[in-house]
Amino acid sequence: MEAVRASAAWVASRSSHVTVDLQEIEKVVDKIQGNVPKVEWDFEGIHYFDNGPLTVQYLFVLDALNFCFWPDKDLSYDHLASGLKLALEKDKTALDANRLQNYTGPEIRQLLNWPRPLPIEEERVRLLHEVGLELERSFGGEAANLVKAAGNSAATLIELITRHFPGFRDHSLYKGHQVFLYKRAQIFVADLWGAFKGQNYGEFHDINSITIFADYIVPAVLRELGILKYGSNLSCSIDSNSEIVPGSEEEVEIRACSIYAVEKMRDLISKKFGKQLLSIDIDLWLWSCGVQNMALSHHRTLSIYY
Numbered sequence: 549m550e551a552v553r554a555s556a557a558w559v560a561s562r563s564s565h566v567t568v569d570l571q572e573i574e575k576v577v578d579k580i581q582g583n584v585p586k587v588e589w590d591f592e593g594i595h596y597f598d599n600g601p602l603t604v605q606y607l608f609v610l611d612a613l614n615f616c617f618w619p620d621k622d623l624s625y626d627h628l629a630s631g632l633k634l635a636l637e638k639d640k641t642a643l644d645a646n647r648l649q650n651y652t653g654p655e656i657r658q659l660l661n662w663p664r665p666l667p668i669e670e671e672r673v674r675l676l677h678e679v680g681l682e683l684e685r686s687f688g689g690e691a692a693n694l695v696k697a698a699g700n701s702a703a704t705l706i707e708l709i710t711r712h713f714p715g716f717r718d719h720s721l722y723k724g725h726q727v728f729l730y731k732r733a734q735i736f737v738a739d740l741w742g743a744f745k746g747q748n749y750g751e752f753h754d755i756n757s758i759t760i761f762a763d764y765i766v767p768a769v770l771r772e773l774g775i776l777k778y779g780s781n782l783s784c785s786i787d788s789n790s791e792i793v794p795g796s797e798e799e800v801e802i803r804a805c806s807i808y809a810v811e812k813m814r815d816l817i818s819k820k821f822g823k824q825l826l827s828i829d830i831d832l833w834l835w836s837c838g839v840q841n842m843a844l845s846h847h848r849t850l851s852i853y854y
């Protein structure tokens with residue numbers, strides 16, 4: 549994930565709407581004494597898990613749809629995770645590759661037991677079809693085979709996912725440079741690692757190469773901590789719930805600076821306290837703080853990537 553780390557640093561060094569405050573990072577690191585509170589994967593108790601290939605299929609479909617919940621104020625990630633879990637418990641074939649290729653918008657709603665159209669529903673339909681089709685074409689219909697093909701390397705798995713599934717190619721252009729963010733591909737690796745506790749389908753020798761997952765919750769937490777500082781125009785837009793245009797400098801800076809800030813935090817913890825933390829663990833801590841703070845205002849971008 550060197551491309552993610554390097555391009556995020558490139559953006560951070562040229563950023564004008566967002567600044568990373570290194571002193572605030574140091575204050576936070578000192579306050580927690582280098583000990584990031586441990587948050588268990590599935591602390592919410594909402595995910596499907598059977599310790600086998602169906603769990604891998606579940607997590608891949610989950611992360612294919614793991615984006616943009618905020619336009620419906622009653623909808624959250626939890627509905628997606630628990631909705632797919634229930635659907636699978638009722639019918640073990642619900643996420644089979646041939647079924648994924650044929651779902652319609654209303655059928656996905658039914659699957660998730662959601663009473664009205666989902667945000668950017670047509671894109672969710674298209675992405676499910678893409679996942680079903682390519683899993684069938686190249687991986688015998690099973691996400692478990694995709695994971696096996698990566699040979700226990702997180703970087704290889706992300707490379708395979710982004711090569712085979714265009715919907716996971718979370719790139720942007722910033723001042724003429726290509727920026728790699730890979731939020732949903734990386735979170736899939738982290739979900740495997742968390743669910744299978746680093747064993748079996750969750751065993752990756754290079755799990756430390758993963759960065760945080762640049763969504764709309766973690767940047768809001770970093771801003772609340774004082775680590776990210778926004779310029780006054782951007783602050784006003786976010787606090788008044790105006791939409792931030794996808795691919796705009798503001799949006800790319802928010803996401804890239806979040807990745808960069810956490811990598812800096814990780815380096816500092818290593819230097820000062822001699823602890824080698826995973827970005828995944830920092831991410832889950834920050835994200836769990838964010839989703840518990842209902843008052844947090846986050847940036848709003850219509851995006852299929854996060």
Ligand SMILES: Nc1nc2c(c(CN[C@H]3C=C[C@H](O)[C@@H]3O)cn2[C@@H]2O[C@H](COP(=O)(O)O)[C@@H](O)[C@H]2O)c(=O)[nH]1
Nearest residue numbers: 589590591614615617624625761763764765766835854
């Ligand atoms: N950085 C980061 N972003 C994450 C997650 C997760 C869930 N991870 C699961 C894995 C293990 C845990 O037990 C979690 O259940 C979702 N998101 C993002 O949040 C947003 C949804 O927010 P709201 O509208 O309030 O539900 C949306 O962009 C979604 O893509 C994460 O872990 N890290």
